[in-house]
Amino acid sequence: DRVAHPLRADRSKLYMADLESALHYSLRVEAARASSLSGAQLTAFKCYVAILVKYFPGRPCVQTYLQTLDAWLRNWTEPELPRTVLKEAMKNNRDASHPSVLPTNVTWVGCQGSERHFRGYPCGLWTIFHLLTVQAAQNGPDKELPLEVLNTMRCYVRHFFGCQECAEHFEAMAAKSMDRVASREEAVLWLWSHHNEVNARLAGKGGCHQARGDTEDPKFPKLQWPPPDLCPQCHKEERGVHAWEEPAVVTFLKAHFSPANIYMDHAE
Template sequence: PLYNIIYVCFRSKLYMADLESGLHYLLRVELATHKTLEGAELKTFKDFVTISAKLFPGRPPVVKLLETLQEWLVSLPLDKIPYDAILDLISGIFLTKRVQWVGCQGSRAELRGYTCSLWKLFHTLTVQAALQPKVSQPLTKQGLPAVRYIQHFFGCKACAQHFEEMAKESMDSVKTLEKAVLWLWEKHNVVNNRLAGDLSEDPKFPKVQWPTPDLCPACHEEIKGLHSWNEDQVLQFMKNHYNSENILYKYTE
């Protein structure tokens, strides 16, 4: 029915408001809990900004902000940077007026929001890296930026620990940019599976193995009566879904 098609279309969209709000929250709220950045944290933050400046498919002012931040971080000869100095630099530059969740809006205020946008941000960056191997190959040598950011900065410590355990088990086997897309997709589904039915689940957005058959029928196969993923199709779907061309800039409030 038409209603079903419209619903599927709405869910399959990726909104720039979520990605920019995620970045905004990351830079203004999550990072602010670290008064000084140094050592491995500083390195991770620099790498995250470098990759984002090159690959985040944002609007020109946002990309400009990331480039300015990157140039500033690279040119500073300091091995310790106070967060206030980062704040001074980013507060003069327009990122987003306020945090605005659209595709990540929960049915209650405490549900979804930032963590949803963080997943989307990292899937987007990982897919952009696979789509632009020449730009990203030198930048991703030290592993997935998502993994390193989450290790050092993600405010949900229990989440970071679970994620770190999964990364330890299998990150080393990820040898290509495309495998990195599939690795993050698969781990996100492991988290979805673990959280299905949990208190943190939004009843309006049940945790499912993603993409569901209505979003990507070709991603699902049955082999000897058992469900199996067609990973070539999943990769194609990820490349389309987290593509800059699938990002919507307009939404109705």
């Protein structure tokens, strides 16, 4: 039985099963809906895969999978990429001397909802992009290409995220302030604070949406994250009003979204 009980997952950990499930879904399901990719949509897809190769801390077979797909996409110079051709290129190859495998099953652990239609993919996609912004900040010069990951996320969400309303909300937030991000560390904080803005907007709004995971799971109420039990030092009070201790938040995010904090349980 590969399905974990949602309330038993440790909220202070990341789970490789969530990350790989979200990767599989984002590449093979959401990005492969259109009968073909071209123009800005094809560019967005190529950028997403290229960023994953650079910053996703995957298992060796998954790294090989991403590298193989990236190399294949770089070779694809025609303006249009038919879905049938892309789907073939995204298949696993277990027989090669270096297996190239991204599991095709979807198993939610930390992102599992109390019911099927809650959480899952949207939770996994947030987690991937937080992890990527943090890895980009840890593995590159702070002032160079500060928007590398955020721009890729913005394009991916605009062109592929199945929740149209979410994509519009995210685009509105990005258009307002993303271009003021001046360093990789600021990019980490931008995504964190805007995710909290979404959490605040959705808090208490249960039960109105279709089966997309984009409403509040009553067992996982939306909160300003990380809550005090996960990071007491992230919180302070200024004249009786709650405030964030930002340097502590950065330290916390760098530790939380780090390869060392990813549990391998339930990964294939």
